[in-house]
Structures are given as structure tokens and as C-alpha cells.
Amino acid sequence: MTQKRSASAEPPPQAEAYLQIGEVAERTGVTQRTLRFYEEKGLLKPPSRLEGGFRLYSEDDVKRVEQIKRLQTLLGFTLADIKEMVEAEEIKTQLHAEYRKDAEISERRAKIAKAIEVTERQVAVVDQKLASLGDMKASLEQKLAKYRGWVAQLDEKAAASSQ
Amino acid sequence: MTQKRSASAEPPPQAEAYLQIGEVAERTGVTQRTLRFYEEKGLLKPPSRLEGGFRLYSEDDVKRVEQIKRLQTLLGFTLADIKEMVEAEEIKTQLHAEYRKDAEISERRAKIAKAIEVTERQVAVVDQKLASLGDMKASLEQKLAKYRGWVAQLDEKAAASSQ
DNA sequence: AATAACCTTGACGTACGGGTTAGATTCTGG
DNA sequence: CCAGAATCTAACCCGTACGTCAAGGTTATT
Numbered sequence: 001m002t003q004k005r006s007a008s009a010e011p012p013p014q015a016e017a018y019l020q021i022g023e024v025a026e027r028t029g030v031t032q033r034t035l036r037f038y039e040e041k042g043l044l045k046p047p048s049r050l051e052g053g054f055r056l057y058s059e060d061d062v063k064r065v066e067q068i069k070r071l072q073t074l075l076g077f078t079l080a081d082i083k084e085m086v087e088a089e090e091i092k093t094q095l096h097a098e099y100r101k102d103a104e105i106s107e108r109r110a111k112i113a114k115a116i117e118v119t120e121r122q123v124a125v126v127d128q129k130l131a132s133l134g135d136m137k138a139s140l141e142q143k144l145a146k147y148r149g150w151v152a153q154l155d156e157k158a159a160a161s162s163q
Numbered sequence: 164m165t166q167k168r169s170a171s172a173e174p175p176p177q178a179e180a181y182l183q184i185g186e187v188a189e190r191t192g193v194t195q196r197t198l199r200f201y202e203e204k205g206l207l208k209p210p211s212r213l214e215g216g217f218r219l220y221s222e223d224d225v226k227r228v229e230q231i232k233r234l235q236t237l238l239g240f241t242l243a244d245i246k247e248m249v250e251a252e253e254i255k256t257q258l259h260a261e262y263r264k265d266a267e268i269s270e271r272r273a274k275i276a277k278a279i280e281v282t283e284r285q286v287a288v289v290d291q292k293l294a295s296l297g298d299m300k301a302s303l304e305q306k307l308a309k310y311r312g313w314v315a316q317l318d319e320k321a322a323a324s325s326q
Numbered sequence: 327a328a329t330a331a332c333c334t335t336g337a338c339g340t341a342c343g344g345g346t347t348a349g350a351t352t353c354t355g356g
Numbered sequence: 357c358c359a360g361a362a363t364c365t366a367a368c369c370c371g372t373a374c375g376t377c378a379a380g381g382t383t384a385t386t
Contacts, residue, residue, distance in 0.1 A: 147278055217364075
């Protein structure tokens with residue numbers, strides 16, 4: 001019944017250096033609540049657990065959290081969007097999984113096609129945002145030039161009146 | 164007491180072709196509720212009104228709404244952020260306003276400096292997003308290439324086994 | 327075995343960005 | 357002058373993305 005500390009009931013075979021929720025929170029900058037929330041919403045796969053029930057995250061989980069945050073804060077996707085994206089990405093895991101028994105080739109094809117579709121949509125979104133951001137940058141710089149012109153004008157007037 | 168329709172109690176002197184809330188909503192693609200909400204939150208200056216109380220918007224108001232939407236959906240700014248931005252932009256109106264009586268030069272300077280500061284922060288944000296989006300696009304395209312490679316592999320296998 | 331530090335699952339609260347409904351008022355076309 | 361369309365304010369409701377306790381279980385240290 002009793003096991004040594006740090007021995008595990010569930011964690012995968014590979015001793016990969018697992019992290020508890022607090023460490024993951026600290027390293028990713030999100031709260032523990034957020035990590036549980038993402039799990040609840042299906043954005044993070046349920047991590048392995050220590051026998052007592054403590055969550056044990058892998059480095060891959062950390063990377064996924066960072067990716068989620070980038071997609072969310074930099075690109076403005078909703079968690080629902082992001083869920084679709086990470087799900088499409090799971091085909092890597094699924095395809096490299098044990099059922100490599102060459103059967104179901106058309107099934108594999110379908111999954112890859114789906115992943116390609118989702119990825120292409122993402123590229124389109126990114127392209128659109130890049131274009132809009134480019135426009136925006138140009139107009140912001142125009143504005144800056146205008147403001148600087150105004151300052152210059154004020155400088156001239158000041159110089160003139162102080163003469 | 165009674166006045167002809169389309170005569171106005173408040174609308175600015177210039178007869179510029181004013182729009183009621185429904186038309187603005189239709190043209191900008193936001194709801195009437197959203198327009199009132201933005202006004203409530205200080206994102207839109209209170210528009211002029213018809214004597215009965217109906218809002219009358221200008222073309223500038225329409226442009227501002229479109230800008231707000233771009234900032235929000237494309238760039239992911241919160242309405243609070245956007246409020247700060249549009250406030251900084253109001254200096255144009257303020258500076259070109261009637262009090263051109265050359266007094267308060269240092270005050271004008273300060274306002275322009277503030278606008279420049281805010282604009283520069285926006286440029287920095289835009290640059291950061293451009294960079295991140297660039298990275299993201301590169302990695303998405305790498306992924307696509309990988310997926311396409313997988314499909315090619317499956318094609319080969321299929322061709323071989325059908326021989 | 328006691329204690330601190332960490333973790334667990336609820337459950338409720340909150341800020342944001344609006345949607346919806348209701349009932350009254352106003353405008354416009356005939 | 358009046359019907360019907362458009363607008364008004366006010367109030368309440370909603371989904372998203374978490375924050376914040378509360379009450380207890382687990383792990384590491386002493």
C-alpha cells in the first residue's frame with residue numbers, strides 16, 4: 001500500500017522531470033486556477049497525477065500553455081478557437097501512437113487533411129492580421145509625423161516671439 | 164414651440180448630413196446597443212441630438228466606430244485601452260478648436276507630447292505583434308510542409324501496395 | 327506526529343462586451 | 357392628423373475567462 005515518496009501511480013514510464021501545478025504556474029505566468037480551467041475546457045489534456053492526486057505536468061504541457069497564451073493575447077483568438085487548433089495539433093500524437101499497424105490509411109489521410117485545413121485557415125488569419133497591422137503601422141507613423149510637425153511649428157513661433 | 168422636422172436644436176452649424184443611430188449601425192456593422200454602450204463608456208463622444216432626443220452622428224463618428232472595431236477585433240485591445248487611444252486622438256479636435264488665441268502654448272505642447280507618447284506606445288505594440296505574427300506564420304508554414312510530406316508518404320505506400 | 331507548504335474540488339464572484347425586453351416618445355408618409 | 361416605423365431610457369440577462377474563498381487532503385521536514 002505504501003510507496004516511497006516521489007514514486008508514482010500514474011505518471012508515464014519515462015522519468016522526464018515532472019512539474020507540479022505551482023511550478024508550471026510560475027514558469028508560464030498564469031495562475032493555477034487558469035491551468036485547471038484550461039484542463040476543464042479541454043485545452044490541456046488531463047495531466048498525470050501523483051498518487052495523492054497532485055497534477056504532474058510535462059515540459060510539453062508547459063509549451064502548450066505558452067502557445068495558448070500567445071494565441072490568446074497576441075492574436076486575439078478565443079479559447080474556443082484555440083481549442084480547435086490544439087485539437088488539430090494532436091494528430092501528431094495520434095499518428096505516432098502505437099496503432100502504426102498500417103491499417104486505416106484513409107483514416108490517417110482524413111486526419112492529416114483536417115489538420116492541413118485548420119492550419120491553412122490559421123495562416124489566412126495571420127496573413128490578414130499582418131496586412132491590417134501593416135496598414136495600421138503606416139497610419140500611426142503618419143500621425144506621428146504630423147504631431148512632430150506641429151511641435152516644430154510651435155518651436156518656430158516660440159523662437160520668433162522670444163526675439 | 165413647434166418646429167419643422169429636420170430642424171435641429173443642437174446639431175452643429177455645418178449642415179453635414181447627419182445619420183441616425185440605425186443608419187450608423189447598418190453601415191458599421193455594430194448594433195445600436197453597441198453604439199450607445201460605446202458612448203456610455205466614453206469611447207464615442209456624445210453625439211448631437213435632434214430636439215426629440217434622437218442621436219445624430221457625423222461621418223467622423225462612423226470612422227471612429229470603424230477604428231474602434233479594428234483595434235478591438237484585429238489587435239485585441241480592450242475597450243479601456245481603446246478609450247485611452249481615442250482620447251489621445253482628440254487633441255486634434257481640441258487644438259483646432261476656437262481657442263486659437265496663441266496663449267497656452269506650453270499647454271498645447273504638453274498635449275501634443277502626450278499624443279506622441281501614446282502613439283509611440285501603439286507603434287511599439289504593433290511592431291511586437293508584427294514580429295510575433297511573423298514567427299507564427301513561419302512555424303505554421305513549417306507545419307504545413309510537414310503535413311504535406313506525410314501525405315506524400317502515404318501516397319507512395321498506397322502506390323506500392325497497389326502494385 | 328506535528329507542522330508548513332502545497333495541492334484538491336467545489337462554489338460563488340467579477341469585469342468585460344454586449345443582447346434582450348419593455349414601455350414610452352418621436353418621426354415620417356399618406 | 358394619424359398609423360406605423362424608428363428611437364429613447366432603464367433594467368435585467370448572458371457567455372467568456374478567469375479570481376477568490378472555503379474546507380479539507382497530501383507531501384516534506386523536523
